[in-house]
Amino acid sequence: MEAEEVLTGGNVADRVVKIGATVRKPALDHTAGVEAVLDHLAAKRFEGAPRTFGRDVQERHVLEYIPGALADTLPPFTLDELRRAGRLIRELHDAMDDFEPPPDAAWHPAVPDPAGGELICHGDLAPWNLVRNDDRWVFIDWDNAGPSTRLWDLGYAAQSLVPLLPGGDVTADAPRLRAFVDAYGLDQEQRRAFPAQIAARTRGSYELLVRGHETGEQPWAQLYADGHADFWGPAADYVARHHDAWVDALLSGPA
Structure with a gap:
């Protein structure tokens, strides 16, 4: 048996x-649902998720190891990289459109979509x-997978990838948000609704931490x-305060 190298960075699972x-x-009570999701994405030939290989003799979930660097250790995304991220997430959501969850699947999204939603x-x-x-950009750590909507899932991605940070500069951030949204391909109605979804999802992260406290x-x-709440609260304030500027940026010119 090869040596075990402890990996760090996750918040849900112990000793990865x-x-x-x-x-x-x-393996936790939601692992079977995650395995079903990853098997579905593999069948769809979606390259942006790791493959799942069942359980080992210790009943641990076995996943493909993806070599590379985590994006948060790299410089901020360029506009072209934001477009690539937007296209990747669109491919992911489209691939999940016909996914049928196992009847006994348990889901544990950290910040559930208050509107519900049927897309995992x-x-x-x-x-x-x-x-x-x-070769690949791959989203790992699927422990928070669960029923949601495209805009709720995409809203968190926009906040964290663009990124929309406390004390940000809306004149610099708005074109970056537009590039990300254009690549994903939101329609006009979705563009009008999206900034409020980003704000609500960001506020949800803050409220999760407060409840935990x-x-x-x-x-x-x-x-x-x-101190993570000290980031998420001001981030939510920043996104909400510039709602109209985000809408204007997303609707200006041809989409």
């Missing part, structure tokens, strides 16, 4: 390790979950203690 060309992580989405499309190499639920309580 790399063994050879695989990742092993504890990743739920955490962020640079710290995007591995980039010369109040209830002691982990890992959110620890993340609150580490």
Whole structure:
């Protein structure tokens, strides 16, 4: 048996390790649903998700190890890279359109879409979950997958990938958001609705941390203690404050 190399960075699963060309992580009650999602995406030949290889003798979930660098360790996305990310997420959502979840699937999205939704989405499309190499861009860590809508899932991705940060410059951020949205291919009605969805999804991340602080639920309580709410609250304020500017940018000129 090859040596186990402990991997860091996740918040949901304990002790994630790399063994050879695989990742092993504890199987939880939502793992069967994640396996079904990844099997479906593999059947669709979607290259932006890791392959799943069942369970090992310790009943750990075995996944394809994706070599490369996490996007949050690299420079900010260029406009062309934002367009690539937008196209990749569109391909992901389209591939999931005909997915039929197992009847007993359990889902644990960290910030559920308040509107519900029937599309099973990743739920955490962020640079710290995007591995980039010369051949593939792959979204890892599917523990927060669950029922959602395109705009809710895409809203989190927009906040984290564009990114829309506390104290940002709307004149610089708006064209970047437009490039991302154009590549995804939102229609006019969706473009009008999208900025409010970004704001609500970002506010949801803040409220999750506050609830964790109040209830002691982990890992959110620890993340609150580490100061993460101090980022998400102001980020939500920034997105909401410039709602009209985002709408104008998304609707200006040909789409």
